[in-house]
Amino acid sequence: MKRKCAAFGLLLALAAAGGVLASCRGGTSQASGRLASLKPEPSVTFKDLEGNSVSLASFKGKVVLVNFWATWCDACRAEMPELIDFQQKYAKKGFTVLGIATDDEGAKIVQPFVERTTFDVNGHPTLLNYPILIGNDEIADKFGGVIALPTSIVITRDGKIAKKFLGVVGPEDWTEIESLVGS
Amino acid sequence: MLDRVRKRHRLAAGVFALMFAAGAGAQIQPATSVVKPHAYVSLEPVPRGKEFDAAVVIDIARGYHMNSHKPTDPYLIPTSITPELPKGFRLVDTSYPPGQLERFPFSPDKPLDVYTGSVTLRLKFAALEEAALGAASIPMTLRYQACNDSACLPPVRVPVVVDLRVAERNAKAHTVHPDIFGTGSPR
Numbered sequence: 001m002k003r004k005c006a007a008f009g010l011l012l013a014l015a016a017a018g019g020v021l022a023s024c025r026g027g028t029s030q031a032s033g034r035l036a037s038l039k040p041e042p043s044v045t046f047k048d049l050e051g052n053s054v055s056l057a058s059f060k061g062k063v064v065l066v067n068f069w070a071t072w073c074d075a076c077r078a079e080m081p082e083l084i085d086f087q088q089k090y091a092k093k094g095f096t097v098l099g100i101a102t103d104d105e106g107a108k109i110v111q112p113f114v115e116r117t118t119f120d121v122n123g124h125p126t127l128l129n130y131p132i133l134i135g136n137d138e139i140a141d142k143f144g145g146v147i148a149l150p151t152s153i154v155i156t157r158d159g160k161i162a163k164k165f166l167g168v169v170g171p172e173d174w175t176e177i178e179s180l181v182g183s
Numbered sequence: 184m185l186d187r188v189r190k191r192h193r194l195a196a197g198v199f200a201l202m203f204a205a206g207a208g209a210q211i212q213p214a215t216s217v218v219k220p221h222a223y224v225s226l227e228p229v230p231r232g233k234e235f236d237a238a239v240v241i242d243i244a245r246g247y248h249m250n251s252h253k254p255t256d257p258y259l260i261p262t263s264i265t266p267e268l269p270k271g272f273r274l275v276d277t278s279y280p281p282g283q284l285e286r287f288p289f290s291p292d293k294p295l296d297v298y299t300g301s302v303t304l305r306l307k308f309a310a311l312e313e314a315a316l317g318a319a320s321i322p323m324t325l326r327y328q329a330c331n332d333s334a335c336l337p338p339v340r341v342p343v344v345v346d347l348r349v350a351e352r353n354a355k356a357h358t359v360h361p362d363i364f365g366t367g368s369p370r
Binding site: 102167 | 287330338
């Protein structure tokens with residue numbers, strides 16, 4: 001009996017280890033897998049749609065949601081109304097989304113999309129209201145890799161990576177971001 | 184003694200199964216892994232001067248979908264198949280199956296026109312008089328963009344090859360793969 005209990009306990013422990021190991025595999029996790037890390041943000045410089053350089057460090061002092069997306073990504077576009085809404089509500093409290101577009105064609109396809117595409121935000125057709133920057137594989141690698149979209153990374157006011165998630169930002173994620181903004 | 188050994192083996196197997204299940208459930212697959220294309224040709228051999236069909240049967244991993252050839256939005260990347268014709272072959276036609284309109288958690292109000300499960304793309308070729316006799320290949324590129332219920336994988340282009348054998352004009356040809364092409368006589 002004691003041996004059976006020990007064996008069962010070992011089974012449970014190893015299964016839990018397998019689950020934890022899976023959830024720690026950065027960019028390979030599903031939306032329910034989370035990376036909690038206090039690593040400093042990477043040193044990254046993006047290009048905006050006009051070709052100007054924009055450094056991630058220039059946003060220090062704000063809570064930043066770095067959101068990797070692409071025009072062809074339906075899941076990404078589905079979460080944009082919430083990103084816009086959050087930007088509207090919390091920009092004045094020192095929050096910003098950074099939309100990192102990963103289309104191969106770059107600004108050529110992203111700029112017209114940003115200029116022309118509206119999203120239903122609380123019943124109003126609204127354009128994207130946060131900075132849109134151009135990403136690439138090298139930039140994605142600096143965030144630990146991006147294998148699917150959307151992938152979001154939350155950065156604290158002092159430039160630390162608080163969270164990284166794959167998939168649409170969920171209600172519990174928004175709650176956590178709100179608590180960071182509020183703090 | 185043997186019973187105890189067997190029990191230990193069962194225990195170990197259970198441990199590994201649980202670990203694998205816990206790990207596997209949290210993984211997203213790479214874009215090139217969620218779609219498996221297989222190419223088939225309708226005739227064996229293919230006589231010079233004859234038209235023949237090719238089919239690309241695409242198996243899409245469970246839990247994933249890819250945009251159909253005519254997705255609901257112009258920004259979405261459609262599924263397409265593009266052959267690189269070797270000398271002696273002509274593309275007559277390409278046909279795509281219709282997609283299914285499906286709603287996903289990230290798009291509950293707007294259904295998407297997608298392929299799921301298994302779909303077959305069909306091409307019709309002609310082997311011309313100058314097609315080289317013997318073994319031949321028609322390389323093709325399958326382009327697709329797949330998502331699961333919460334995230335989207337990057338668009339990819341994967342190679343698909345149709346292998347065939349070209350024979351003289353009057354060679355007797357047999358219809359092969361009747362489950363894919365039916366049992367009609369060669370044209």
